[in-house]
Amino acid sequence: MKAFINRREELEFLEKEYKRDTSSLIILYGRRRVGKTALANRFMEGRQGVYFLATEESETQNRAAFKNMIAEQTGNELLLNANVDSWDMIFKVWADSACTEKKLMVIDEFQYLGKLNRGFPSVFQRIWDTLLKERNVMVILCGSLISMMESQTLAYTSPLYGRRTGQIKLKQIAFRHYHEFFPDKEEKELIEYYAITGGVPKYIELFYDSRDIYTAIENNVLSKTSFLYYEPNFLLQREVGEVGSYFSIIKTIAAGNQKLSKIASALELKQTGLTKYLKTLIDLDLVEREVPVTEDSPEKSKRGLYKMKDNFMLFWFRFVFPNLSYIESGHTELAMKKIRANLVDGHIAYVYEDICIDKMWELNANDMWEFHFDKVGRWWNGNTEIDIVALDKEGGNIIFGECKYWTNRVGMDVLRNLEKKSEQVEWNRNSRKNYFILFSANGFTDELTELSREREDLILIGHML
Numbered sequence: 001m002k003a004f005i006n007r008r009e010e011l012e013f014l015e016k017e018y019k020r021d022t023s024s025l026i027i028l029y030g031r032r033r034v035g036k037t038a039l040a041n042r043f044m045e046g047r048q049g050v051y052f053l054a055t056e057e058s059e060t061q062n063r064a065a066f067k068n069m070i071a072e073q074t075g076n077e078l079l080l081n082a083n084v085d086s087w088d089m090i091f092k093v094w095a096d097s098a099c100t101e102k103k104l105m106v107i108d109e110f111q112y113l114g115k116l117n118r119g120f121p122s123v124f125q126r127i128w129d130t131l132l133k134e135r136n137v138m139v140i141l142c143g144s145l146i147s148m149m150e151s152q153t154l155a156y157t158s159p160l161y162g163r164r165t166g167q168i169k170l171k172q173i174a175f176r177h178y179h180e181f182f183p184d185k186e187e188k189e190l191i192e193y194y195a196i197t198g199g200v201p202k203y204i205e206l207f208y209d210s211r212d213i214y215t216a217i218e219n220n221v222l223s224k225t226s227f228l229y230y231e232p233n234f235l236l237q238r239e240v241g242e243v244g245s246y247f248s249i250i251k252t253i254a255a256g257n258q259k260l261s262k263i264a265s266a267l268e269l270k271q272t273g274l275t276k277y278l279k280t281l282i283d284l285d286l287v288e289r290e291v292p293v294t295e296d297s298p299e300k301s302k303r304g305l306y307k308m309k310d311n312f313m314l315f316w317f318r319f320v321f322p323n324l325s326y327i328e329s330g331h332t333e334l335a336m337k338k339i340r341a342n343l344v345d346g347h348i349a350y351v352y353e354d355i356c357i358d359k360m361w362e363l364n365a366n367d368m369w370e371f372h373f374d375k376v377g378r379w380w381n382g383n384t385e386i387d388i389v390a391l392d393k394e395g396g397n398i399i400f401g402e403c404k405y406w407t408n409r410v411g412m413d414v415l416r417n418l419e420k421k422s423e424q425v426e427w428n429r430n431s432r433k434n435y436f437i438l439f440s441a442n443g444f445t446d447e448l449t450e451l452s453r454e455r456e457d458l459i460l461i462g463h464m465l
Helices: 008-018 036-044 059-074 077-081 087-096 111-116 120-132 146-154 175-181 187-197 201-206 213-220 227-239 243-254 260-267 275-283 311-328 332-365 412-422 446-454
Strands: 024-029 049-053 103-108 137-143 166-169 287-290 305-308 375-380 385-392 397-404 433-440 458-461
Touching: 008 024, 008 036, 008 137, 008 166, 024 036, 024 146, 036 049, 036 103, 036 137, 049 059, 059 077, 059 087, 059 111, 077 087, 087 103, 087 120, 111 120, 111 146, 120 137, 137 146, 146 275, 175 187, 175 332, 187 201, 187 213, 187 311, 187 332, 213 332, 227 243, 227 311, 243 260, 243 275, 243 305, 243 311, 275 287, 305 311, 311 332, 332 375, 332 385, 332 397, 332 433, 332 458, 385 412, 397 412, 412 433, 412 446, 446 458
Parallel strands: 024 137, 024 166, 049 103, 103 137, 397 433, 433 458
Antiparallel strands: 287 305, 375 385, 385 397
């Protein structure tokens, strides 16, 4: 990375843990390429810490590499020349070594050790309880296979359950930080870049020097020499067994089949047969189940829709996967032609809605209204959709919003249509107070702008940053 952006809250949390008078055991996990190693290394800067990267080699080879690292760091000649068949002895040497400050260790890709030896979480539990727990140490177990990290370190059945003093599930970087990555780009360009890279630092890094979004896509996604071309295969192969089944489900959702019944119908499967696959995709932060924001019991709602949560995966399955034959046959220009024709309306406009919803929380925190809503999301019924609905349950206020990623300015017709659609929302109908907000990537007409100055219930947002 050319710059270390954001992660302020995570660094502050790690600093707080480091300053504890007692030992700290932190679980740091998240999807691949989201910046876990960069965060750990940033935190270690200026400290006498040990960083060990576990590999998919044998446990014996990992233990030997770990032994040599600890021996060199502690200056222990006996350990360096010894044949050690126990992890306990190595950790004991580290724990007993002299140090003027709190000892710090990061074990990256921890899940590989558990994959090589299913009993390793139990081994580390014994080491923690008997050698490290009462020492002035901080250990960070870092991993990228979400399902494996959760089962090995966080689940109730894990030997390490209850030992951790904290955990961080590292998420993608929010859009509001994109100007820090690309200080010379305009907001619309930042939205385009976010729509493809989705806040994943490693993806963002590839896009730094691109002239525009289409050049970035052609060079970094459609090129068979780029890791992004194979990224969905790589991610799923690491996390799941039946890659083909998951590919089919994701492709179906990306194509616009969001109801469980439609997904099942498109795949010619029973709905009950999809449950475990969808749950896994949700756990991996690739898919989310969304219900109308006014639903009181989301988990019981029959109006749930499944949508892609990962911007890059959504883009890849909408625009790359259907055009693989063009790319593989050497006709990338045909795939690019389709992307140029459909990227804005078929992808960026949808991502823009998510950006606007995030912006709502920011406006809420900055006292944009005289009240604070406690819930925001989308709303729909059989024939109507509203991009944004925010509920203030305590005060009975409701905000209706639309998001338009258009080349034209938004005008009165959009507001009038939103006001009409708002009448179909039943929530607190007889006593609520309505407010309206419009987001536009290309500004508003003079008429609508003038009206917003006269109406206290209407807000226009033309900039996200």
